[in-house]
Amino acid sequence: MRWAILVGVGLTALSFVGLAAAESRLNAPPILAQATSNPPLSQVQANRGESAYRLQCGECHGVRLNGGMGPALVGDPFVRKWQGRPASELFAFLKESMPLGLAGTLPDEVYADITVHLLRGNGAATVEAAADTTIEGLRQLTMP
Ligand code: HEC
Numbered sequence: 001m002r003w004a005i006l007v008g009v010g011l012t013a014l015s016f017v018g019l020a021a022a023e024s025r026l027n028a029p030p031i032l033a034q035a036t037s038n039p040p041l042s043q044v045q046a047n048r049g050e051s052a053y054r055l056q057c058g059e060c061h062g063v064r065l066n067g068g069m070g071p072a073l074v075g076d077p078f079v080r081k082w083q084g085r086p087a088s089e090l091f092a093f094l095k096e097s098m099p100l101g102l103a104g105t106l107p108d109e110v111y112a113d114i115t116v117h118l119l120r121g122n123g124a125a126t127v128e129a130a131a132d133t134t135i136e137g138l139r140q141l142t143m144p
Helices: 002-027 043-055 077-080 087-097 108-122 138-139
Strands: none
Touching: 043 108, 087 108, 087 138
16 A cells, blocks of 8 residues: 555656656757748858868767767757857857867868858758858858
8 A cells, every 4th residue: 555655656756757858848949940030051161161170170079060078069058159149259269269279270261161060050041052151241140
């Protein structure tokens, strides 16, 4: 009898935990599906950024931006930190701090390409025909 009650209480507690987890997932803000006012970015530039990223950053941040020794560069908390801010701030951060230990060693255009790759990785639309985003142009873009 005592055991039955204990088991019952345990199961009830477990189902509350399950419900709470499901609810927090429902309340989580959508990360990739958010609307962005950015014009479509250049797919060619993003691909170039991806190649540079794989060489210079992938070993620490994962080739799919999913993290490793360094933090993930897609999803929460990355998006939460950069969302709504001009992409020029991300560019400036990269140039000042990355690759870790070799900060500022890449040409500005490569940092710009990598920034576009990170925007795409977090849901920004790209099209083949779009012109490259210049460093100046990064001020007009926001992390989606
Ligand atoms: C040797 C490992 C290493 C390499 C290579 C490296 N990073 Fe990092 N990166 C880190 C670590 C560790 C952190 C977290 C600590 C910090 O911010 O200094 C970080 C932080 C970051 C952040 C901030 C993450 C956030 O949540 O805001 C970004 C963005 C980033 N790196 C991008 C890059 C890019 C792009 C490259 C390539 C140009 C690169 N990193 C190369 C290790 C690395």
